[in-house]
Amino acid sequence: MNSELNSLYEKFNQYKDMNLSLNMARGKPGKAQLDLSNNILNPELLGNYKSEDGTEVRNYGVLDGISECKRLYSEILEVPEKNIIVFGNASLTIMYDYISQCMVFGAGDKPWAAQQSIKFLCPVPGYDRHFAILEHFGIEMVNIPMNSEGPDMDMIDEYIKDDKVKGIICVPMYANPNGITYSEDVINRFASLKPSAKDFRVIWDNAYCVHH
Ligand SMILES: Cc1ncc(COP(=O)(O)O)c(C=O)c1O
DSSP states (O other), X not given: OOHHHHHHHXXXXXXXXXXXXXXXXXXXXXXXXXXXXXXXXXXXXHSOSBOTTOOBTXXXXXXXXXXXXXXXXXXXXXXXXXXXXXXXXXXXXXXXXXXXXXXXXXXXXXXXXXXXSOEEEEEESOOHHHHHHHHHTTOEEEEEEEETTEEOHHHHHHHTTSTTEEEEEEOOSSBTTTTBOOOHHHHHHHHXXXXXXXXXXXXXXXTTTTOX
16 A cells, blocks of 8 residues: 555544544535624625615515626626526525426426426436426436536437427536536537427536636
8 A cells, every 4th residue: 555545544544533423415614604704794894785776785675686796696607697696595496496487387388287298308427406306396307328528419419309308407517426517519519409399498507617
């Protein structure tokens, strides 16, 4: 065993000896991270509670989000401000609600719930909670294998000839669990997909776009 590996084992055993009981669930910040937000509502720091257009930000009021916040995310996400809606802090509830709305109201055709045996394409391995949402609504999932560039686009092109295939849900950057980022070629192919279903939707869960 080389010395590098030895020292890794040593470190590993040190952690084991600490007998830690950690909650490793995703999205749980540590206390120090939480404390960073303590001053957010401190008026001395903030000066006032008005946004630049005069909106009182401690109350409801702006359906699509505070404009300063949209501008901030526009830079981070590289998306024009007009295409941004600021919701609450859990994207899973948005994704659930979106699929739910498609089921009830449709996405440019009859409600999905009123169409028989609809399907979604799912790059695998993928994110279990995406799959849980689709499963909950009884949407059949079709596995699309991942390669080092992203999902198998030839296979996707074949599947979307079927108008029962209503969409695909994907994580384009650092896709869990294997960390693959879709190549430019794959993304261009996404942009030029020609699905038979006129209510086809690409759900682009770019959850890790700032995680580098
Ligand atoms: C790909 C992906 N999307 C969404 C989420 C959940 O994000 P949120 O905390 O915004 O619901 C996670 C969390 O692990 C994730 O891995």
